[in-house]
Amino acid sequence: MNRMEEAILDIIRKKYKCEYNGGLKVTKLKTGYKVVFYLSNEDIRPLSIAADIDNEESFLKFIEKELVSR
Numbered sequence: 721m722n723r724m725e726e727a728i729l730d731i732i733r734k735k736y737k738c739e740y741n742g743g744l745k746v747t748k749l750k751t752g753y754k755v756v757f758y759l760s761n762e763d764i765r766p767l768s769i770a771a772d773i774d775n776e777e778s779f780l781k782f783i784e785k786e787l788v789s790r
Contacts, residue, residue: 722746724776728755731784753779 721729724746732740743758743766754770769786773779 724753724755724780727780728783731780731787735784735788755783 721744725744728744728746729740732738740757742760743756745756745758747754747756749770749772752770752772752774753776754768757767757769759766769783771779771782773782
């Protein structure tokens with residue numbers, strides 16, 4: 721697990737007071753990042769969030785806001 725993935729799991733722990741047990745993958749894109757949350761239920765498609773933000777810390781702040789709003 722890379723640093724970005726661990727940081728996103730820490731956000732989930734902090735905000736929701738629980739452990740995320742699904743799969744998680746962060747990908748560096750040409751102009752930003754994308755994170756995919758693979759849910760444990762096969763019938764539900766993975767949740768993908770992407771943004772044209774090149775800075776890791778800024779992307780993590782963006783993901784935190786997105787997770788709280790969903």
